[in-house]
Amino acid sequence: MMRGKMACLVVSALLVTTLGVGAGPAHASGNTWYDRYAAMDAALGDSVSANSATLAWSESYRLRSYLDVYRLTRDTAWLDRLVGRVDAVVAGADDIDNDGFLGWSTSRYSPPELANTGFETATSGDSTMAANWVRWQTTSANAHRTTDHAAGSYAIQIDSDGQLWRKVYQRLGAYEPNTVYDLRFSAKTNGSDARGRIYVIDQTADVILCSATVTNTAWAASTVECRSPAAAGHTLEVWLGHDNYRVAGGRAYFDDVSISARVPYMVHDGMVGSTIAQFVRLAQRTPSLPDRYREKAAAYRAFLETEIVPRWESSAYLGNSWVSSAGTYRQPPNVDTFAHTRPSPDHLPFNQSLAYAQMLLALYQVNGNATYLARARGVATYFRNALTLTGDRYVWHYAPYSSGIEDTSHANIDVGAAREFYEAGQVFTATDMQRFTNSLTKAMWNGSLTAPVVRRNVDGTGDDSYSIYLVEWAEYAQWAKDILPIVAEQYRNQTGNSPYTMLALSRIMKWDRSKVVNQGFELATSFDATQPAQWNRIGSTASTAFRDSANAFEGTYGLTIRSVAGAAQQVNQTWEGWRPASRYTLTFTGKATGAAGGRVRVVDETTGATLADVTFTDIDWTTTSVELTSPAASGDVARVYIGNADPAAAGTAHVDAISLRVSGDAW
Template sequence: MKKWSVAAMIILMLVFTSTFSNSAEGTDTDWLKRFNDYDADQSQAYDGAGHVGPIPRLGYTPSNVYGWDESYVLKGYLGVYRATKNEEYLERFVEDVDGMFAQLEDFQGDGFESWWTSVYSIDQIMNGNMEKDSIYYKDSNGAYMTDGWYPYPWYGGKGSVYRTDEDKASGTYSTLVQNSEGENFVSAYTIIPNYTPGKQYNFKFRAKNKHSDDLGKIMIVRQDTGKPIKEFSFTNNEWQSYSVDFKTPDIAGLQLRIYLTNDDTNDPDAATYYDDLSLKQYGEYIVHEGMALTAISEFIDIVYQDKTLSKEYTKKAKEYLKILEKNFVPKWEQHWAEWEHNGIEMGVFKFPFDDTARMTQINEYFPFNEPSKGITIPHNQYAAAGRTLVNLYRITKNEAYLDKIQRMGNFLKSSLHIKETDNGDAFVWNYWDNSGQQWDFGYFRYKSEDISHANIELGLAVDLYQIGTVFTEEDMMKFTSTFKELIWQGDYSDPRVSMFVDGSGSKNYSVLISEWVTLSQFDKEIRDISVQLLNRPRDTFGSTYGMVLIGNLLRYNPDLLTQ
């Protein structure tokens, strides 16, 4: 959890060329300097909190930041440590992990500590941007209402509750709640179509009052009692974003409503504008945890294998292992499914049966806001968890871990397809595949996997190969052909990669090849290609991703430290 002061930043920049030295040569290299520059840069994110957090404006760090940013930082540290044996990188690693684990919390009250976010959940608000009008109110005295929202009182004409283009936060329209003389309560409301009982939700909206002394107000109301379970008031007369958390009732099947009101009932001229509303469940995501814990479990394995490291690292490794086996492993067991196909044992994790299970691939038709509950998750999501379990198996030799990773590996391998190239067969595959089992339903879009998400699946395949199961050396060579013959566009003078593993899509895609560079252990030409891509005139990725790229490159090509 690095909070770099300005003075510290200046000192670091002065010593970058001398402090982090190659253990063999005693001199720094361009690769290490670049890595440390990335590290210093990423530590300034979120007002200096870095990607460990907590993020100041939130008070916590959403799990997606750990999954898609900090995980790269951690992997980068380990890669550079493996290449240099400089324990400074392990010290940075432990500092970050301690900061992350300090924020673990039993947020959902299920007995398992975790990180969480609402970003990836189903939005329960239809037409939250207020752009679509409702045919039901077009002739109601000029009161054009917003689709999915209803006016109260129902007989209100223009002058009470209606959609308007006179002031909006974004787009073309907002909804105005304008008080009317003689009315005790005026509101726009919507019915929450479904909710997961007893869970935390986040309601976000943008709003402004017509006058500086007006009092806008939102209410989340149980219709069986007519009483609010959450109220929030505000006086701002400029557009502002608001975020309100609440917990749903423990009972399923109740009707919940969101009311958008103005609480100045004695002032007929008081009014409030509303726009850009969303309602999402807070959730825990196996892909975010898997990404973050892959490096943490790898650290434990490194420490357990290297008896020369200090006892402090051993103490930390044991502490981290206890946390993983207490929280990560048992939490997701309820979402595990396994089967046999043509004599081959397979298994996957499935989406939880709640509103966190958002995948747009099958939500293109009515009902739009019905999540992908209980179906097989995409390849990258179970692969992230699988990589953590591979490391746990290395550490503990627990056969239960081996069984799961072999089953996931078998399913992944069964989803690969052969594509012939001029220089041998290559693997191509989809972003997401139906397991063919009874729990999978609906429409799966079988689109080619992009090279970014493919890093995670490739990482699992390489991990399994390294422990001698599921994937063979012949398979590894097919993956190298995927990179060299399909993804890489073959021109060293103008280095480019395609967007998808089958070679389709943009030919100037960002160099998101963090795990593809690990194939250089099988084919040194991939090292040369990767170096050429990384030395393009400008970076096409963020500093956190730059760290994992260089970390993996140096891990498998430590000779670059002397060049």
């Protein structure tokens, strides 16, 4: 993610695709979080932008939320939503830089090539004229600053007199050859037939590169696409004036005039690419999915492997961004995508390289490409080496060249990537996960569960304005269950719709303990990789109750309970947040070998009542659902137990995909 306030960008209609897919499941389920999520998805509509900034900081969150909600509900309608949108995202890729690779780009963060774009600063000695801009065939009588503006305090007004062209212009500070530029501006006229006109001219070749005519009488923002000359060293200028100087009495107004290159960013490719790659991984690891999803996954994988990944090392336009000596990525050596001056070294900020490394890691888990893994591990190691241990928590900077402490928002990408690497058994350890968890719970959070706020920076400094940016921090509820209410309270009464909020809601649903969490046993505790997070061993050990990659119904892990033909071997999880005296459905998939079989129970510990008790001996994976009624007293303690049906006999039980849901709930 780029630092600083994001400027609003008017995106051409050419950059937006409208999907032909319907909305996802949107029935009232009785679950507040899910119903808000489904309504939000419908409200946000089907348009998909090809602007890489929008893909990264909007679309990727929406796509990632679909993966979350599919895993919760097992409803493939959410995967259909994802596939429809990813199809549009891939279709929107282009090769505007002519390097032979398809991809996405934006002009939102590239160096601005004009100064004083809002005409706010006056020329020294002439308050009527904007600094950095030059009058041509005119004076202050018919080209001057005005307080009739679109933004800020000033704009430029140019009046026609029917005698000569009256214009102002500014020379571009620099440009990248053979590059698409976005000329952005706000403008209006007084309705005269003189109209207004803005254009970019290559004075060296005497060629107009792009232009736009202004006829509207109210301020309106526009964007025009230009392509710079193939050769370097030309003189390029932006000119403002009228479309017809022979008409007297015309007035043209211009404000917020800027021009910047449309270029790709590794962090954007990483944000959207890692989400697509995670779908590819899901399709490969879930054999129960219909073949159509694997077919889509194969096409997406080919796109990432042949278009997105190679352009960051093999593009003649960008140059090779990999720094083998450091084990991380740098700014593209051939193009200035951030500024015309560079830090030393010009390695990317941690979040930007980590987002891309996440994509490489997910692809490696599918294709086994050793180079992908080496690059991903290099980036992760580079970041890990930059962490500072303060007590039992981590503190770090935004970038290797920055002295500023990383902020909570950007850190989402950092801690999200670290967790992905840990789950893959690469670079980061369980101890690292606990230290990141401690950063949030011991330094950043104010300690309240009813009115929680989170400090702006990872060292606990700053205001609480970033409390809402916690989508990846939410996943650390694996190691501290108090993180769920920290996140949930930010969104409990929130209004408005956004893809980021969709992802936040999906994370809240994921860690809602009224459903049972870590339902697929994919996640481990920070102190024992064999023990599923949020599940407790009861009379069992790492050899008798453990996460089992050899016996998973879906995903990578399931739970195995091995009988010792004696004392019961079990795990349990406290069931929290249930509705009193309500009907619930307990669902799990299980199989067993030997006479011990398997058993799943729900017990009211306060009264001793058994709410549900299911035994199984199937040798093949079998999904079972049973109805139960939750305790009548809201203060009762209830737990879910998994063990063997006959602990005195030999055998093993395997369980996966366990959940509890209130009747009528979608997940």
